[in-house]
Amino acid sequence: MKTLITNAHIVTVDPTDAIYPEGSLIIDGEHISWVGDKNTLKQPLEIFDEVIDAKGDLVIPGLINAHTHNAYYLMRGLGMDRELKAWLIQATWPGLIEIQPEDAYIGALAGCLENIKSGVTYLVDNYYSPRYKKGNIDSLLQGIIDSGIKGTIARGYHDIPHDIPEDFMEPEDEVLAEYRRIIEKWHGAGNGRLSVWVSPVNLVYSTASSVQKVWQLARHYNVGMHTHTAEARFEVETIKKRYGMTIIEAFESLGVMGKDFHAVHAVHLTSREIEILRDHGATAIFNPASNLLLASGIAPVEEMLQKGLRVALGTDAPNNNQDMIESMKLATILPRVVNYNPVAVTSYQALQMATIKGAESLNLEGEIGSLEVGKKADITIINMHNLHNTPVHDPITNLVYSANQSDVLTVFINGKKLLDQGKLLNFSEQAVVADMQAASEGLTKRIRQRF
Incomplete structure (x- = not known):
């Protein structure tokens, strides 16, 4: 699976603190194979299984x-x-x-x-x-x-x-x-x-x-x-x-x-x-x-x-x-x-x-924690297109001071997309919520009976 994320504001958190205001990133299998300014990307769109146009969004390490x-x-x-x-x-x-x-x-x-x-x-x-x-x-x-x-x-x-x-x-x-x-x-x-x-x-x-x-x-x-x-x-x-x-x-x-x-x-x-x-x-x-x-x-x-x-x-x-x-x-x-x-x-x-x-x-800096070629594709995309994140002058300050978890759009772990447009792909959130509520109510009842 080869995925291109493009038109994004990419904050790599790499050793050089590289930031690409109009960046692209390639996920190839479980790893990142390319990251940089979108204008220097030479590969045609046709080779990718998925192209994510993240225009205006913020891309950060997971x-x-x-x-x-x-x-x-x-x-x-x-x-x-x-x-x-x-x-x-x-x-x-x-x-x-x-x-x-x-x-x-x-x-x-x-x-x-x-x-x-x-x-x-x-x-x-x-x-x-x-x-x-x-x-x-x-x-x-x-x-x-x-x-x-x-x-x-x-x-x-x-x-x-x-x-x-x-x-x-x-x-x-x-x-x-x-x-x-x-x-x-x-x-x-x-x-x-x-x-x-x-x-x-x-x-x-x-x-x-x-x-x-x-x-x-x-x-x-x-x-x-x-x-x-x-x-x-x-x-x-x-x-x-x-x-x-x-x-x-x-x-x-x-x-x-x-x-x-x-x-x-x-x-x-x-x-x-x-x-x-x-x-x-x-x-x-x-x-x-x-x-x-x-x-x-x-x-x-x-x-x-x-x-x-x-x-x-x-x-x-x-x-x-x-x-x-x-x-x-x-x-x-x-x-x-x-x-x-x-x-x-x-x-x-x-x-x-x-x-x-x-x-x-965790002794994992060679695998995760930044967006670098060869590292695992653990990637988070943040929505910057809403009232509480607008205007955007510095996406990092917007992320830290204005955003919240509801702004998380997409999450990749080892190159596998687990969250898309804020929706879990492998689970029914409503079903998990119901199971969690039932488990908690049963637990609370046992606590009260014993204590």
């Missing part, structure tokens, strides 16, 4: 949602107007205890499809379940694969009962055995679209021994670690009492740090912690909408960028949607109020966080 919890969306709207710990105790943990395999599947499928409709082509899904429901993750992973999206599943665990229900406690040997099982079964599944990472949900809830052994296992399988880090103040205080140091210092003291280490949220980091992450080539995952909703705070992103720490972007789950365009806007405007700096994070930096920086954090 967005990378570097942190979300698809299963949590079964509880969308529950436990609102609470800070993090109360939200977990009163809504999230009871819900996860009651989730059945079929719920995990539809939650993953619906969450992935919502991401696709938001222009996302790759996501990191952080999931954990009660000890006695290990099979739930298999259903969730199948949902991710069936959606057509690419993704990393960061399978979480707890082995310290710090206000956590006993249902989630897993002995260290079980944790390691389960990681071996799911990595060997699922890593590389879906024709390479799926990967598996390890995930101590939070150092507060994990022993030093398990974190070290899980990291060693990750080294063996050449996968990474994705963990909630300094999201709320209670985490900082707990680790200070337990280790006598900050959270990132504690990880480093355990020998757990590297390029494929994700410090998720990273709200309450010290300057020294930022430097440690940078020196190890690690990544901070910024989740501005979630941090706002749960009153967690504002991550020191301006300082992170100034010091050269890689920052990627996620929606998380508590923000109640998977709108990465909204997250880009918040990623620019929130850091500005900390030091009253209008250029603390620019619109282009936010786009980089949502694309190439996410790819780098």
Whole structure:
């Protein structure tokens, strides 16, 4: 299948920051085979299976949602107007205890499809379940694969009962055995679209021994670690009492740090912690909408960028949607109020966080994250022809400050079109919505009966 996208404003996010105001791009099979100014394209239209005239539209790399919890969306709207710990105790943990395999599947499928409709082509899904429901993750992973999206599943665990229900406690040997099982079964599944990472949900809830052994296992399988880090103040205080140091210092003291280490949220980091992450080539995952909703705070992103720490972007789950365009806007405007700096994070930096920086954090910068010849054809086309995006002087600023997920027209993943004119091509959205509503109502009923 050979597809030409032409007459578009193409923002490549490549190493030269190339932009083509009247550009064309060729998809050949799963890859990009040409990108540039349309006037330099010499190939006749007759050779293409499909020609997309994207005149006036914006073409960008597929967005990378570097942190979300698809299963949590079964509880969308529950436990609102609470800070993090109360939200977990009163809504999230009871819900996860009651989730059945079929719920995990539809939650993953619906969450992935919502991401696709938001222009996302790759996501990191952080999931954990009660000890006695290990099979739930298999259903969730199948949902991710069936959606057509690419993704990393960061399978979480707890082995310290710090206000956590006993249902989630897993002995260290079980944790390691389960990681071996799911990595060997699922890593590389879906024709390479799926990967598996390890995930101590939070150092507060994990022993030093398990974190070290899980990291060693990750080294063996050449996968990474994705963990909630300094999201709320209670985490900082707990680790200070337990280790006598900050959270990132504690990880480093355990020998757990590297390029494929994700410090998720990273709200309450010290300057020294930022430097440690940078020196190890690690990544901070910024989740501005979630941090706002749960009153967690504002991550020191301006300082992170100034010091050269890689920052990627996620929606998380508590923000109640998977709108990465909204997250880009918040990623620019929130850091500005900390030091009253209008250029603390620019619109282009936010786009980089949502694309190439996410790819780098996953060691996938050679495959995705920018529009370059030879890379996978993960592409998003944004509609600029509407009242809230008009007039267009700079499509990047319009994307970040004016657009929303409803403006996503077309999405390609590995050269396959999954969204066209805002419509899912492989699923009935109405049917998925009905299944999601039914699953959520059943789940909510079980939560109320038990709790």
